[in-house]
Amino acid sequence: MRILITGGLGQLGNELSRCISTGRAEIGPIPASYADADVTCIDYHELDISDEAAVDAWFKNYGPYDLVVNSAAITNVDGCEKDEEGAHRVNADAVGYLARGAEGCGAKFVHISTDYVFPGTDPVPRTEDDQTGPISAYGRTKLDGEKETFANCSRTFVLRTAWLYGYVGKNFVKTMVGLGTKLDHVTVVDDQLGNPTSANDLAYEILALADTEYYGLYHCTNEGTCSWADFTEAIMEGADRDCAVVRCSSAEYKENNPQSADRPAYSSLENRHLAQTIGNKMRPWQEALSTYLANMPALAKNPSWDDLTQPAK
Ligand SMILES: NC(=O)c1ccc[n+]([C@@H]2O[C@H](COP(=O)([O-])OP(=O)(O)OC[C@H]3O[C@@H](n4cnc5c(N)ncnc54)[C@H](OP(=O)(O)O)[C@@H]3O)[C@@H](O)[C@H]2O)c1
Numbered sequence: 001m002r003i004l005i006t007g008g009l010g011q012l013g014n015e016l017s018r019c020i021s022t023g024r025a026e027i028g029p030i031p032a033s034y035a036d037a038d039v040t041c042i043d044y045h046e047l048d049i050s051d052e053a054a055v056d057a058w059f060k061n062y063g064p065y066d067l068v069v070n071s072a073a074i075t076n077v078d079g080c081e082k083d084e085e086g087a088h089r090v091n092a093d094a095v096g097y098l099a100r101g102a103e104g105c106g107a108k109f110v111h112i113s114t115d116y117v118f119p120g121t122d123p124v125p126r127t128e129d130d131q132t133g134p135i136s137a138y139g140r141t142k143l144d145g146e147k148e149t150f151a152n153c154s155r156t157f158v159l160r161t162a163w164l165y166g167y168v169g170k171n172f173v174k175t176m177v178g179l180g181t182k183l184d185h186v187t188v189v190d191d192q193l194g195n196p197t198s199a200n201d202l203a204y205e206i207l208a209l210a211d212t213e214y215y216g217l218y219h220c221t222n223e224g225t226c227s228w229a230d231f232t233e234a235i236m237e238g239a240d241r242d243c244a245v246v247r248c249s250s251a252e253y254k255e256n257n258p259q260s261a262d263r264p265a266y267s268s269l270e271n272r273h274l275a276q277t278i279g280n281k282m283r284p285w286q287e288a289l290s291t292y293l294a295n296m297p298a299l300a301k302n303p304s305w306d307d308l309t310q311p312a313k
Contacts, residue, residue, distance in 0.1 A: 011166030120264020180241025
């Protein structure tokens with residue numbers, strides 16, 4: 001099997017390559033069909049996915065592939081607010097180029113989207129059939145990316161995930177663990193609710209789904225809903241940090257950070273389509289976090305990337 005993974009230096013890209021190279025994820029073994037896979041894991045410095053000609057040339061020169069997984073994206077939610085056009089080029093237009101490349105060589109295509117495609121106004125977990133309505137630039141560009149995916153590749157899986165943390169790269173968990181060693185308290189919003197999700201668990205479901213032909217749209221988050229403040233308390237406790245969590249509202253946060261993007265108040269997802277097809281193996285978020293905190297010191301640097309330094313853009 002020949003596999004192309006974009007966003008290889010990112011959180012999810014690293015967990016995908018870790019799972020394929022070790023044959024397993026934390027929640028179980030991955031399908032045997034990946035055992036001898038020839039995996040090409042690339043990032044920005046090898047291919048700017050928003051360069052249409054470069055993407056076409058990549059498929060022409062290095063294809064064909066059996067599976068293409070796009071985990072590249074502009075994920076800085078506040079940054080997207082400042083340059084929506086630039087974010088759109090990567091989160092939407094580029095997705096179309098990759099999907100077209102996959103379609104052209106007969107590959108399956110996996111793309112990752114977000115809970116931020118929803119407005120978050122109803123306090124009920126969203127299913128794949130629910131009406132979208134993003135309230136941020138990031139959400140709008142990601143929703144357009146979903147459309148590009150389905151428009152350009154007939155063998156498409158789109159997985160919407162949320163509040164992602166992986167062993168490699170920056171994320172909320174690492175930030176809070178770091179702050180917990182320096183501060184006696186942190187102030188965190190408690191009126192935005194969602195699903196913290198382990199990138200390793202997501203990688204497991206991606207690889208399980210991509211081994212099938214159940215194409216379509218999926219929600220894929222760890223089970224259970226909490227606020228960022230609840231999540232922070234669990235992080236501080238799990239990492240044994242003596243740091244209090246002071247709860248604030250989104251309105252208070254916005255007052256102090258006027259440039260920040262609006263985020264959905266309630267963006268919990270239900271993994272309904274997963275449950276109806278291959279089965280929903282996603283763990284409760286507390287369990288996934290506990291494994292993550294235990295493994296983080298050993299895995300924060302993926303050994304397969306040891307010799308790789310990221311050149312300046
Ligand atoms: N992180 C979350 O909380 C979250 C939540 C919901 C959904 N998602 C989605 O899940 C997927 C994986 O997220 P992640 O957290 O693993 O992302 P990540 O860690 O930010 O990794 C994304 C990678 O894509 C690269 N990239 C950006 N622009 C590129 C371009 N033009 N060409 C090639 N590569 C480019 C980035 O490089 P640079 O670092 O150099 O920019 C980075 O290495 C994304 O689709 C994201 O939208 C993430």
